[in-house]
Amino acid sequence: MPALTGLMRDLPSHASPVYSPGPSTGKDVSGFDLDNGRSESPPPPTVLSPAFTPPSTPGAGTPTKQKEPRSILVDTASQRPPKLLDTLPEVNCVVRARIPTVTGAEMFLHLYQNNVDDKEHLAIVFGNNIRSRSLDAPRSGETEMDRMIRGAYTGRLHPGRTSSRIDPKPQPSTSPPVDQVIQTSALVRIHSECYTGETAWSARCDCGEQLDEAARLMSLPSSPGGVIVYLRQEGRGIGLMEKLKAYNVQDLGWDTVEANLMLRHPADARSYGLATAMLLDLGFGGDAGIKLLTNNPDKVRAVEGPNREVIVKERVAMVPLAWKTGGKKGIHSEEIEGYLRTKIGKMGHMLG
Numbered sequence: 576m577p578a579l580t581g582l583m584r585d586l587p588s589h590a591s592p593v594y595s596p597g598p599s600t601g602k603d604v605s606g607f608d609l610d611n612g613r614s615e616s617p618p619p620p621t622v623l624s625p626a627f628t629p630p631s632t633p634g635a636g637t638p639t640k641q642k643e644p645r646s647i648l649v650d651t652a653s654q655r656p657p658k659l660l661d662t663l664p665e666v667n668c669v670v671r672a673r674i675p676t677v678t679g680a681e682m683f684l685h686l687y688q689n690n691v692d693d694k695e696h697l698a699i700v701f702g703n704n705i706r707s708r709s710l711d712a713p714r715s716g717e718t719e720m721d722r723m724i725r726g727a728y729t730g731r732l733h734p735g736r737t738s739s740r741i742d743p744k745p746q747p748s749t750s751p752p753v754d755q756v757i758q759t760s761a762l763v764r765i766h767s768e769c770y771t772g773e774t775a776w777s778a779r780c781d782c783g784e785q786l787d788e789a790a791r792l793m794s795l796p797s798s799p800g801g802v803i804v805y806l807r808q809e810g811r812g813i814g815l816m817e818k819l820k821a822y823n824v825q826d827l828g829w830d831t832v833e834a835n836l837m838l839r840h841p842a843d844a845r846s847y848g849l850a851t852a853m854l855l856d857l858g859f860g861g862d863a864g865i866k867l868l869t870n871n872p873d874k875v876r877a878v879e880g881p882n883r884e885v886i887v888k889e890r891v892a893m894v895p896l897a898w899k900t901g902g903k904k905g906i907h908s909e910e911i912e913g914y915l916r917t918k919i920g921k922m923g924h925m926l927g
């Protein structure tokens with residue numbers, strides 16, 4: 576069908592996010608034809624959230640720069656709780672530093688230690704009013720200089736400052752007061768490390784784009800602030816070495832879930848107790864609730880913790896930039912199409 580082939584070539588690569596259930600003649604159990612990188616039928620409504628509409632008119636959904644994130648109300652109280660450990664890990668923020676960023680926005684990087692692993696998990700905090708309880712707690716024998724060096728200061732550091740508590744030259748704050756932040760649910764993203772997608776320019780996944788988008792939304796002038804909890808759970812918890820093997824398995828024709836299973840790993844080996852504990856430390860416990868930036872339904876309930884220590888009130892979908900902009904921006908590759916299709920079809924991701 577030369578006419579159809581020509582038409583397909585003219586469409587942006589993301590134009591048909593497809594999933595075909597039932598018997599398939601292709602290699603992939605999700606119905607995705609691995610030979611030509613596309614499938615004939617549209618996704619059934621069951622695999623997409625009601626709000627999702629495939630971008631039939633490329634370019635029609637181009638967002639304006641300052642657009643507020645669209646969120647969907649979440650009610651996890653009525654859902655069956657996932658299997659979580661009974662107790663949350665202990666976390667301790669050991670240092671915090673101000674990082675001016677290339678976009679002009681400023682954030683505070685918080686480095687955590689914990690009692691379950693030796694990794695340096697991070698909280699990337701936007702806004703001046705989100706404080707770590709463990710960081711601010713006094714340590715015996717420490718001097719004011721010690722406190723400033725580990726980041727337990729208010730306001731801003733500047734040459735000559737001697738007290739961690741009173742900033743003699745307070746900076747004007749554009750953020751609302753703390754109480755207000757707690758009443759308007761803050762934006763939170765729980766992000767799992769992805770060296771390939773965030774550092775090595777990989778077009779196999781959308782991890783780098785999601786990290787950038789989360790930071791952009793939290794830096795909008797209208798944003799009450801927010802936190803990206805950055806967990807060192809590379810490769811959905813299997814580590815970089817195993818993830819690279821999984822990429823080779825994927826190049827041999829299997830999808831991201833099958834590749835993990837073939838290597839004798841779970842499809843997803845992550846847990847979120849550390850994230851819950853870090854959010855509690857940053858003051859997000861109780862009724863205030865959070866707005867969680869995610870497409871992953873498992874993450875929504877798991878982040879709340881065994882006793883719903885943190886409550887996810889709303890979910891904000893992380894729609895791929897290529898879908899939102901009709902293909903003008905974002906990631907274009909055969910690999911990312913297969914990856915997103917598998918996340919929707921097999922991992923229940925809701926991209927809308």
Ligand SMILES: Nc1nc2c(ncn2[C@@H]2O[C@H](COP(=O)(O)OP(=O)(O)OP(=O)(O)O)[C@@H](O)[C@H]2O)c(=O)[nH]1
Nearest residue numbers: 767768769780808809810811818821831869870871
């Ligand atoms: N094993 C494996 N891990 C991958 C692959 N691609 C990305 N990852 C890892 O997957 C994690 C990100 O997971 P995603 O599925 O993109 O997203 P999510 O965290 O489940 O959900 P969102 O909140 O919607 O982003 C990171 O740890 C990546 O390193 C892959 O093909 N195989």
